[in-house]
Amino acid sequence: MAFYRPAPYQKPLAGILLLALLALPTVLTAFGQEFYIGFATRVLIFALAASSLNLVLGFGGMFSLGHAAFFGAGAYAAAICLNSGISEALFALPLSMLAAGLFALMVGAVSLRTRGVYFIMITLAFAQMAYYLFVSARSWGGDDGLPLPARMTLGGLPLAGDAALFYTALGCLGLVIVLLGRLAEARFGRVIQAIRENETRMEALGYPVFRYRLLCFALGGALAGLAGALLANLSGLASPNLLQWTQSGTLLVMLIIGGVGYLYGGVVGAVVLLGLEEVLAGFTLHWHIGLGLLLLGVVLFAPKGVAALFGKRHD
Amino acid sequence: MLQLFLEQALNGLQFGLMLFLLAAGLTLVFGIMDCINLAHGSLYMVGAYFVAAAAQAADSFWIGLGAGVAGAAVLGLLLELSLFRQLYKRDHLSQVLATFALILIANEAVRMIWGAQPVMLNPPEALAGPVEFELFGETFFYPAYRLLIIAVGLAVGGLLYLLVAKSRVGMWVRAGAANREMTEALGINVQRLFTAVFVFGAALCALAGGLLGPLLAVQVGMGESVLILAFVVIIIGGIGSIRGALVGSLIVGTVDTLGRALLPTLLRAALPADAASTLGPALASILIYLLMAGILFFKPQGLFPARA
Numbered sequence: 266m267a268f269y270r271p272a273p274y275q276k277p278l279a280g281i282l283l284l285a286l287l288a289l290p291t292v293l294t295a296f297g298q299e300f301y302i303g304f305a306t307r308v309l310i311f312a313l314a315a316s317s318l319n320l321v322l323g324f325g326g327m328f329s330l331g332h333a334a335f336f337g338a339g340a341y342a343a344a345i346c347l348n349s350g351i352s353e354a355l356f357a358l359p360l361s362m363l364a365a366g367l368f369a370l371m372v373g374a375v376s377l378r379t380r381g382v383y384f385i386m387i388t389l390a391f392a393q394m395a396y397y398l399f400v401s402a403r404s405w406g407g408d409d410g411l412p413l414p415a416r417m418t419l420g421g422l423p424l425a426g427d428a429a430l431f432y433t434a435l436g437c438l439g440l441v442i443v444l445l446g447r448l449a450e451a452r453f454g455r456v457i458q459a460i461r462e463n464e465t466r467m468e469a470l471g472y473p474v475f476r477y478r479l480l481c482f483a484l485g486g487a488l489a490g491l492a493g494a495l496l497a498n499l500s501g502l503a504s505p506n507l508l509q510w511t512q513s514g515t516l517l518v519m520l521i522i523g524g525v526g527y528l529y530g531g532v533v534g535a536v537v538l539l540g541l542e543e544v545l546a547g548f549t550l551h552w553h554i555g556l557g558l559l560l561l562g563v564v565l566f567a568p569k570g571v572a573a574l575f576g577k578r579h580d
Numbered sequence: 581m582l583q584l585f586l587e588q589a590l591n592g593l594q595f596g597l598m599l600f601l602l603a604a605g606l607t608l609v610f611g612i613m614d615c616i617n618l619a620h621g622s623l624y625m626v627g628a629y630f631v632a633a634a635a636q637a638a639d640s641f642w643i644g645l646g647a648g649v650a651g652a653a654v655l656g657l658l659l660e661l662s663l664f665r666q667l668y669k670r671d672h673l674s675q676v677l678a679t680f681a682l683i684l685i686a687n688e689a690v691r692m693i694w695g696a697q698p699v700m701l702n703p704p705e706a707l708a709g710p711v712e713f714e715l716f717g718e719t720f721f722y723p724a725y726r727l728l729i730i731a732v733g734l735a736v737g738g739l740l741y742l743l744v745a746k747s748r749v750g751m752w753v754r755a756g757a758a759n760r761e762m763t764e765a766l767g768i769n770v771q772r773l774f775t776a777v778f779v780f781g782a783a784l785c786a787l788a789g790g791l792l793g794p795l796l797a798v799q800v801g802m803g804e805s806v807l808i809l810a811f812v813v814i815i816i817g818g819i820g821s822i823r824g825a826l827v828g829s830l831i832v833g834t835v836d837t838l839g840r841a842l843l844p845t846l847l848r849a850a851l852p853a854d855a856a857s858t859l860g861p862a863l864a865s866i867l868i869y870l871l872m873a874g875i876l877f878f879k880p881q882g883l884f885p886a887r888a
Contacts, residue, residue, distance in 0.1 A: 385672070394870070510804075514618075557685035560680065
């Protein structure tokens with residue numbers, strides 16, 4: 266294990282991919298496959314959510330099983346913004362991130378006192394608490410969730426079309442990936458990766474370990490909140506199901522398939538998992554079995570994940 | 581009020597004992613092999629389906645219970661030999677991914693075999709009615725079947741406690757949980773010991789699933805909600821500790837049951853009616869998680885840490 270360092274071919278590859286994605290809605294419309302623009306947007310949003318978990322788990326080494334709580338909190342924050350008349354994305358998205366980030370800050374302040382399995386379980390417990398709170402909050406729709414009256418507007422332009430939301434999600438994901446890549450190589454990123462490798466040593470060197478980890482955890486929560494807010498726009502609903510622990514499990518699975526601690530791990534994982542779902546669901550109603558068997562195969566035969574092929578982490 | 585309180589306290593005890601059957605296996609798997617098994621709840625679900633199917637085929641609850649428990653034990657043995665053995669030496673991430681995959685497979689397999697509708701499991705006919713008993717000069721009624729669950733739970737729980745706390749095998753298990761390498765160095769075959777623990781845990785899952793079957797619906801997804809509760813129990817109790825699992829189960833069982841039953845009433849006495857009706861159910865459902873967060877805040881290793 267060592268610090269993250271991008272592979273030389275990573276940047277050109279990402280550039281090509283970005284160009285292809287920019288053209289995607291036009292191409293799909295030309296072939297009459299508009300349905301897949303929504304699907305592609307979903308993939309981008311989940312890629313963003315899994316990447317935010319990557320910051321916490323991959324770079325920070327904090328195994329959180331409650332990440333969906335911040336994802337869901339962002340979705341609810343966006344829905345509440347829209348229902349109370351704040352429909353401008355330039356305000357509503359940062360507000361959602363702020364809400365999710367503050368929530369993560371509180372959860373982290375308590376959870377980061379524990380280690381190992383206890384940390385996994387206490388983050389899970391907080392996520393369950395949030396889930397039950399939203400389920401019983403009747404003014405926010407309770408079990409049924411909180412519907413959005415309309416999608417957000419960006420700089421006054423409505424995001425009503427599928428392509429508009431796709432480009433918004435793409436822009437957010439691109440910004441976040443650039444941010445994470447810069448962060449991983451900056452001082453803050455080095456420190457949290459060093460804490461992941463040897464906490465005691467960093468403590469002895471005088472680094473405020475707890476504060477670094479807490480900041481990393483809160484930042485991850487805020488980015489998950491951004492993904493949640495975008496998803497609420499896509500589906501037109503903030504549902505308590507977004508906070509369920511199986512959702513945290515799905516994000517984890519995406520990240521592990523993609524490759525924990527690799528910059529594009531979350532993106533690759535989201536594409537692979539959601540793509541598999543889409544393909545398998547076309548073949549059989551019981552596609553979960555196929556997915557489960559594939560996951561078992563990944564664990565037993567490709568433990569480092571798919572993105573291990575695209576970036577080096579050894580020194 | 582007294583009737584309600586007594587009834588709910590007994591329900592809490594019954595729920596806590598069933599949680600103990602689940603948590604006992606889970607805490608040992610965690611404690612000895614440091615293995616996160618998210619699929620423990622699936623064993624509970626599959627066990628309940630086995631019991632329901634066998635009870636229907638044999639037209640007898642008791643034969644069904646025995647056959648279902650045996651079937652779950654065999655399934656546990658196969659899983660341990662084929663999959664879990666590979667997972668012990670891997671990191672937590674791989675264990676989470678693999679057992680999450682098992683949940684997907686188990687849920688879908690059950691849906692394919694038994695369908696998406698809940699399966700009915702009837703309690704034995706002799707125990708279908710309520711029992712009447714007197715306390716403080718008042719007459720109480722309590723379902724006979726629930727009393728049976730309490731009795732079985734107490735018996736199995738007591739037996740398990742004796743087995744782990746007093747017997748030689750139990751000593752090995754505790755030694756394995758406290759320090760695995762040292763136990764191996766002293767000549768105990770921890771691998772074989774663990775296979776036995778895993779199989780035993782699977783059988784206990786099926787026992788809990790089968791006993792709770794007539795009270796709850798036997799359906800897909802029943803394992804997930806109870807799995808989280810079992811995790812809360814072993815975290816509160818301290819991972820690897822049977823005593824901790826017992827205390828944790830009883831705490832979680834009673835706090836959860838009493839909270840749901842009494843909290844809305846108590847809040848109504850203290851708060852305005854509409855505030856109480858919103859806050860009551862919300863507070864009741866997060867009570868045990870608050871409790872767990874509080875306990876972990878003060879005792880990050882749980883109440884009875886198994887490792888020195």
